[in-house]
Amino acid sequence: MGNAAEARRSINDEAGGGATGAAAGRGGAATGEGGARTVHLTKVYGTGDMAVRALDDVSVVLPERRFTAIMGPSGAGKSTLMHCVAGLEDATSGKVYVGDQELGALSDRRLTRLRRERIGFVFQAFNLLPTLTARDNILLPMTLAGTSPDREWLDTVVRVLKLGDRLSHRPSEMSGGQQQRVALARALVTRPQIVFADEPTGNLDSRTGAEVLTLLRNAVDDLGQTVAMVTHDPVAAGHADSVVFLADGRIVDVMDAPTPDRVLDRMRGLGDLR
Numbered sequence: 001m002g003n004a005a006e007a008r009r010s011i012n013d014e015a016g017g018g019a020t021g022a023a024a025g026r027g028g029a030a031t032g033e034g035g036a037r038t039v040h041l042t043k044v045y046g047t048g049d050m051a052v053r054a055l056d057d058v059s060v061v062l063p064e065r066r067f068t069a070i071m072g073p074s075g076a077g078k079s080t081l082m083h084c085v086a087g088l089e090d091a092t093s094g095k096v097y098v099g100d101q102e103l104g105a106l107s108d109r110r111l112t113r114l115r116r117e118r119i120g121f122v123f124q125a126f127n128l129l130p131t132l133t134a135r136d137n138i139l140l141p142m143t144l145a146g147t148s149p150d151r152e153w154l155d156t157v158v159r160v161l162k163l164g165d166r167l168s169h170r171p172s173e174m175s176g177g178q179q180q181r182v183a184l185a186r187a188l189v190t191r192p193q194i195v196f197a198d199e200p201t202g203n204l205d206s207r208t209g210a211e212v213l214t215l216l217r218n219a220v221d222d223l224g225q226t227v228a229m230v231t232h233d234p235v236a237a238g239h240a241d242s243v244v245f246l247a248d249g250r251i252v253d254v255m256d257a258p259t260p261d262r263v264l265d266r267m268r269g270l271g272d273l274r
């Protein structure tokens with residue numbers, strides 16, 4: 001209960017200098033050591049008559065060691081929000097912080113490094129390389145960066161994700177759920193500040209989807225990760241600590257301790273009847 005209330009306060013706070021209580025309460029500075037946040041973030045695609053305001057003055061905190069779901073009707077700006085916070089898109093105005101680092105202040109080279117070292121991604125299509133074994137897929141970010149894994153952490157991730165007996169298998173020799181677990185392990189292996197999951201259960205049957213959601217939950221509860229997940233699925237959102245609802249590029253609601261029924265009701269209210 002305390003955690004949910006804390007997460008809500010933190011999300012609802014003006015994400016700028018006013019984000020005192022919740023972020024400070026978890027041992028960070030007022031700006032929060034972990035997690036990510038946006039301050040008056042606006043993203044406009046195109047110009048003139050063609051301009052699309054995909055995000056309109058969004059101030060939100062994705063609190064450290066919390067599992068946050070991002071929901072809303074198609075075109076609401078969910079992917080844009082995720083891409084801006086992950087440093088894949090520039091803000092038109094406003095600011096994005098990963099931990100205490102403001103992304104707009106970074107050169108391209110440093111932004112690339114921050115993305116590689118501090119952000120993990122799990123996509124709907126697992127994006128595993130077919131010719132590599134599970135182990136080599138998991139280690140790919142480190143191979144590309146020329147760094148070596150922290151053995152103990154790698155062992156922990158492999159154990160929590162129950163991949164110990166799959167490490168020498170190639171993606172074609174694994175089920176969808178196993179492939180998604182490898183993708184999650186790859187996202188976690190660098191111990192990122194935040195993991196973004198974009199519809200991570202979209203391609204999975206409901207049982208395997210539930211397994212992946214449990215693993216994301218475990219990544220937060222057992223490994224201390226911060227996870228933000230875009231989803232259309234109220235059941236998936238029910239695994240999160242809180243849900244941020246977007247509509248027309250704005251945050252319209254935040255729900256703590258979500259249940260699938262309450263999420264579904266809220267989505268109906270937003271005209272999202274999928």
Ligand SMILES: Nc1ncnc2c1ncn2[C@@H]1O[C@H](COP(=O)(O)OP(=O)(O)OP(=O)(O)O)[C@@H](O)[C@H]1O
Nearest residue numbers: 045046052054072073074075076077078079080081
């Ligand atoms: N590269 C782009 N160029 C122009 N417009 C874009 C671009 N990317 C997104 N948009 C527009 O920005 C708005 C928000 O898109 P976004 O993909 O963030 O929504 P979403 O909530 O993720 O939608 P969905 O659930 O359908 O994936 C939409 O109107 C979309 O058409």
